[in-house]
Amino acid sequence: MTAIVTGAAGFIGRALTSALxxxxxxxxxVDRRPPPAHESPAGRPGLTWLTADVLDDDDRLSAAFAAAGAVYHLAGRPGVRERGPAAARARHRDNVLxxxxxxxxxxxxxxxxVASSSSVYGGATDGRPSAETDPLRPAGGYARSKAAFELLCRGRQVTIVRPFTVAGEGQRPDMALSLWLAxxxxGRPxxxxxxxxxxxxxTDVQQAARALIELTGFDGTVNLGTGRGRSLRAMIGAVAEATGTRVRLEIVPAPPAEPAxxxxxxxxxxxxxxWTPETDLLELVRRQHDAALVGSDHG
Known part of the structure; x- marks a missing residue:
């Protein structure tokens, strides 16, 4: 089978590509960016790369999709904290169009x-886990763009996956664990x-990738998480232990789009x-820390 992975140069896309x-x-x-130099298709048998935007009028894209055995659409505009008209236009283009x-x-x-987001729920309610049957309460432009895309999938047999906080090697630099490790x-707070x-x-990115593969062909919406909440304090403790440092905190107000x-x-x-993913928090943070150090050498 030939599988297409859009957003293949991204965080979860890279993990899924490797797992496949x-x-x-x-x-x-398929990605607007070329693959990282140390993950070149030349050294990875079975991988073909199209540096392209899915909105391009590109015959290579049309031919690839027509011949695919499965499609994993992970490409999109990430990040919940961008604001303003330019950010809204970019989200609409990259997440909806x-x-x-x-x-x-x-x-x-x-x-x-297709990858949606747990942000469409607007956060847990009174400590109760968010279920796929819950009404959506997207707070912020990113969550609203993901909810809008889900609406487009209605009437089509498609697997809509709502990942919760995915972490591990290759995590985007704007996400909390990446920021805290850096x-x-x-030596900064x-x-x-x-x-x-x-x-x-x-959720461990390696287990997330495995779950995405095993969900292939399911018709409907499904959460991707562990079902276990971890406090930011516990995550910070893992960062301190993984880096061997004594950390200082700077507490600032959370924006409205950030659920408690x-x-x-x-x-x-x-x-x-x-099965359900299980996360060994310290092992996960250590892997992410070590991969970041290796990545800085490649950079």
């Missing part, structure tokens, strides 16, 4: 999995939005794939 190749699949990576283009390019008989290494007692459902807590109801996930 390890499983013996052929992969066409690009998603619509992937829906149009993918033959209806081909399994299609600050700890450089760790900037914490709101209270350190806020919680996140932290997020927690996945994982019952549907387990019913489909037969």
């Amino acid at each position: 190749l390890t499983a013996g699949e052929l992969v066409i990576g 690009a998603g619509a283009r992937v829906l149009a390019l993918t033959p209806r008989a081909v399994p299609l999995l 600050a700890a290494r450089e 760790l900037r914490v939005l709101g209270s350190p007692e806020r919680t996140r459902d932290v 807590d997020s927690l996945a109801d994982t019952r549907r996930l387990r019913s489909i794939i037969g």
Whole structure:
């Protein structure tokens, strides 16, 4: 089978591409960026790379989608904190219009999995895990763009995955663990939005990639998380231990789009794939720290 992965140069896209190749699949990576130099297709049998935007009028894209055995649409405009008209236009283009283009390019008989976001829930309610049947309460432009894309998927057989906080090697530099690890290494205070007692459902990127593969072909919406909340304080403690540093905190107000807590109801996930991701927080943060050091050498 040949699988297309859009956003293949991104955080989860890179992990998914590696997992598919390890499983013996052929992969066409699609991204506006070329692959990192140390992950060149020349050294990765089974990988073909298209440096392209899915909104391009590109015959290579049309041919690739027409021949695909499965499509994983992970490309999009990440980040919840950008504001202003320019950010709104970019989100609409990259999360809504690009998603619509992937829906149009993918033959209806081909399994299609798309990445939404746990942010569409607006956070856990009274400590209760967010379930796929809950009404959506997207707070902020990013969450609203993901909810809008989900609406476009109605009437189509598609797997809509709502990942919770995914972490591990290759995590985007603007996400909390990446920012905290960099600050700890450089001796700067760790900037914490709101209270350190806020919680996140932290999911290992390697297990997330495995789950995405096993969800291929499911028709409907499913959370991707562990079902266990981790406090920001626990995450900070793991950063301190992984880096061998004594950390200082800078507490600042959290913006309105930042939920106090997020927690996945994982019952549907387990019913489909037969297991639920589990995160060894310290091991995960150590891996992310070590990979960042290696990445700085490659850079």
